[in-house]
Amino acid sequence: MNSVNTLAGQGSRAAGALRRFSRSTAAMLLVVVVAGYVALGIASSGAFFEGPSVRVFLQYLATPVLIGLAQMVALCVGQLNLAVGALGGFTACLMGVLMADHGVPAEVAVLVGLLTATAIGLATGVVIVATRINGFIVTLATMTILLGAQYRLTGTRTVDGYSRTLRDLGTSAPLNIPLVFVTALVAAALLAAFMYRTVAGRRLLAAGGNPLAARLSGISTDRQIVVAHTLSGLLVGVAAVTATASLPGVNRSVGGDWLLPSFAAPIIGGVALTGGSVAVFGTVLAAFVTRLIDAARAQFSLDPSWVNLLIGLVVLGTVAGGRLHQTRLEKSPQSPTALPQPGGAQ
Amino acid sequence: MTTAVGPPDTVTEERTAPRRLPFWVNQRLGLLLLVIALSVLFGVLRPAFLDQRLVLFPLLRDISTLTVVALAQLVALSVGHMNLAVGRMAAFGALFAGLGYDRLGVPMQVGLLLCLAAGAAVGALTGWLIARTGVSSFVVTLAMDFALLGLVSLLYSALTDDAAFTTHPSGIDALRSYSLADICAGPICGSPAVPQIAQFTVLAMLGLGFLYGSTRIGRELLLTGANPAAAELSGIPTGRRIVLAHTLSGLLAALAGFMAAAGTGTFRASIGDDFMLPSFLGAVLGGTLLTGGVVSVLGTLLGTALVGVIRKGLDLLGVGLESLNIYLGCVLLLALSADRIRAVVSYRKVVRST
Numbered sequence A: 001m002n003s004v005n006t007l008a009g010q011g012s013r014a015a016g017a018l019r020r021f022s023r024s025t026a027a028m029l030l031v032v033v034v035a036g037y038v039a040l041g042i043a044s045s046g047a048f049f050e051g052p053s054v055r056v057f058l059q060y061l062a063t064p065v066l067i068g069l070a071q072m073v074a075l076c077v078g079q080l081n082l083a084v085g086a087l088g089g090f091t092a093c094l095m096g097v098l099m100a101d102h103g104v105p106a107e108v109a110v111l112v113g114l115l116t117a118t119a120i121g122l123a124t125g126v127v128i129v130a131t132r133i134n135g136f137i138v139t140l141a142t143m144t145i146l147l148g149a150q151y152r153l154t155g156t157r158t159v160d161g162y163s164r165t166l167r168d169l170g171t172s173a174p175l176n177i178p179l180v181f182v183t184a185l186v187a188a189a190l191l192a193a194f195m196y197r198t199v200a201g202r203r204l205l206a207a208g209g210n211p212l213a214a215r216l217s218g219i220s221t222d223r224q225i226v227v228a229h230t231l232s233g234l235l236v237g238v239a240a241v242t243a244t245a246s247l248p249g250v251n252r253s254v255g256g257d258w259l260l261p262s263f264a265a266p267i268i269g270g271v272a273l274t275g276g277s278v279a280v281f282g283t284v285l286a287a288f289v290t291r292l293i294d295a296a297r298a299q300f301s302l303d304p305s306w307v308n309l310l311i312g313l314v315v316l317g318t319v320a321g322g323r324l325h326q327t328r329l330e331k332s333p334q335s336p337t338a339l340p341q342p343g344g345a346q
Numbered sequence B: 001m002t003t004a005v006g007p008p009d010t011v012t013e014e015r016t017a018p019r020r021l022p023f024w025v026n027q028r029l030g031l032l033l034l035v036i037a038l039s040v041l042f043g044v045l046r047p048a049f050l051d052q053r054l055v056l057f058p059l060l061r062d063i064s065t066l067t068v069v070a071l072a073q074l075v076a077l078s079v080g081h082m083n084l085a086v087g088r089m090a091a092f093g094a095l096f097a098g099l100g101y102d103r104l105g106v107p108m109q110v111g112l113l114l115c116l117a118a119g120a121a122v123g124a125l126t127g128w129l130i131a132r133t134g135v136s137s138f139v140v141t142l143a144m145d146f147a148l149l150g151l152v153s154l155l156y157s158a159l160t161d162d163a164a165f166t167t168h169p170s171g172i173d174a175l176r177s178y179s180l181a182d183i184c185a186g187p188i189c190g191s192p193a194v195p196q197i198a199q200f201t202v203l204a205m206l207g208l209g210f211l212y213g214s215t216r217i218g219r220e221l222l223l224t225g226a227n228p229a230a231a232e233l234s235g236i237p238t239g240r241r242i243v244l245a246h247t248l249s250g251l252l253a254a255l256a257g258f259m260a261a262a263g264t265g266t267f268r269a270s271i272g273d274d275f276m277l278p279s280f281l282g283a284v285l286g287g288t289l290l291t292g293g294v295v296s297v298l299g300t301l302l303g304t305a306l307v308g309v310i311r312k313g314l315d316l317l318g319v320g321l322e323s324l325n326i327y328l329g330c331v332l333l334l335a336l337s338a339d340r341i342r343a344v345v346s347y348r349k350v351v352r353s354t
Helices: A002-043 A051-059 A062-076 A084-102 A106-131 A135-154 A164-171 A179-197 A199-209 A211-216 A221-246 A259-269 A280-299 A305-331 B009-016 B027-045 B052-078 B086-104 B108-133 B137-159 B172-177 B198-214 B216-226 B228-233 B238-264 B276-285 B297-316 B321-353
Strands: B002-004 B294-296
Touching: A002 A259, A002 A280, A051 A179, A062 A084, A062 A179, A062 A199, A062 A221, A062 A259, A062 A280, A084 A106, A084 A135, A084 A221, A084 A259, A106 A135, A106 A164, A106 A221, A106 B321, A135 B276, A135 B321, A164 A221, A179 A199, A179 A221, A179 A280, A199 A211, A199 A221, A211 A221, A259 A280, A259 A305, A259 B137, A280 A305, A305 B108, A305 B137, B027 B297, B052 B086, B052 B198, B052 B216, B052 B238, B052 B276, B052 B294, B052 B297, B086 B108, B086 B137, B086 B238, B086 B276, B108 B137, B108 B238, B172 B238, B198 B216, B198 B238, B198 B297, B216 B228, B216 B238, B216 B294, B228 B238, B276 B297, B276 B321, B294 B297, B297 B321
Parallel strands: none
Antiparallel strands: B002 B294
């Protein structure tokens, strides 16, 4: 009994430290986002603060936020999900083909898409747990399979003759705030509530933070891995719905450039690759930062390659800076010793 | 040519002589048989598959290039790391070779050296960042991939008019299209199926085989991958070994980039775009463990060859491009379930011998 109590005490203390840390990263990101937005607004002599610009900015922010969250859920149990882009693209194409070629109503198609994505996530988790193959390789394989399936669904054409209602919903923006962005925010809020407030969410974190301790406290780590991949699949499904709704059409290139941003958002947001930490707000803000870089690129009409270069440098700077900061903290004697790893360790 | 840091080989030889692992556990033999069987099968179904000049020559050229890519991944995996930026390092190296040919007019060999040096430098930088900050190699190489992806395209659009270097130094066309048939010793000529570009692959394989099989540094790399803490305690400078592994990985990636550029004839930013998946496929199918400490140089060639043969064969059988990826993903999962069995068997062996 005694040992269980100390374990729980340590857990809550570690969680407290974790929250403090995620808050500080989020605070820094918030400053970056606000400063960047103001700077862009000034550089564009105010045009960036006007309705249409805000609307376009937020419209294309929904998908990065959702795929970042999908990756974050996998990372929080210490797994990777390389199939984020392929699964999203496949789901988007599936919904597009169902609506355009088979006349399925939009609601049914969206439901089928969400269920399929969730089911594929579930299957991935089950394969990882059952075969004990490294999750990296399993998701690499599912990525390959899904890319093939997506190509088979659409071929080289672009499917665009689908539901008017869904398209209208995707582009509608009351008060210049697009519905797809609201969807992403609601998903983030629900995920935050799940992670921070429910027992199931805490179990995920426990399994990711210290699998051995989690097992000893009666948590099935295998089940948590399956749950995390299922949830990741569901979030990718939502991302695919927002993409289908806001894009002019779906083809086989949808999802092709999702993989790298999906990792960039949680890593910049302060999620450790080793598992055991989440930063929902941080991930959302990090997606803002990457979107800002993209918007700035468009504003100054620079080569699109600048975006990749800058995002790469930002990720490198974030992880290296976080690690150096922590080393300095460890050296100073009065610092608490139980700080979580900022950038992920070996 | 598998090299593993487990129990010392001599001990295993003595103790397990009576209960040697069954031959089917030997992954390389299985792979070799599979490659031969599939080639024969495809050859019977589609006699065109055995056309030396039109099918086998390009197939072997692709396999040569992708084997080097997979070797670049193997070196990173040997210390328990990953190199997600293989493709981009290849593009970065090729950029310097192209720049040398186009602007400086250097001979082919000097350009190759430039290319290798650039790859090694960017690899060393990656390794240094990983060793210095202690951040996982996945994140650092992923960020490197982003950064190089942007940098290489920017440099190409800044330095060239149509985003490609097309200057051909003398000798590079020969490298692309010559096969062993062009080397004759008296009346006997080589096979027209084997491309001359494969010489780089053979050199890389011999070099790595020697490194991991017979040198102290190679053993230290493997031990660093198998158990970093134990390696550190045994006096191995793990930080320096990590930098070395990533430097070698960058160098091999750049070599692959040069081979790919020589194969297509132009130096473009898109070189290496599709290197990441084959790099893991070849290395892991060949028996290299993702967790580090076990590498197989020969297996990497066989794994890459298997993927190449399946791809080409299905292509000739009229299976569309779209289904190819589905089959490849399934092959990967099946092969790795077998890999898992092997890992369990070898783990039990280690436990028994200690």
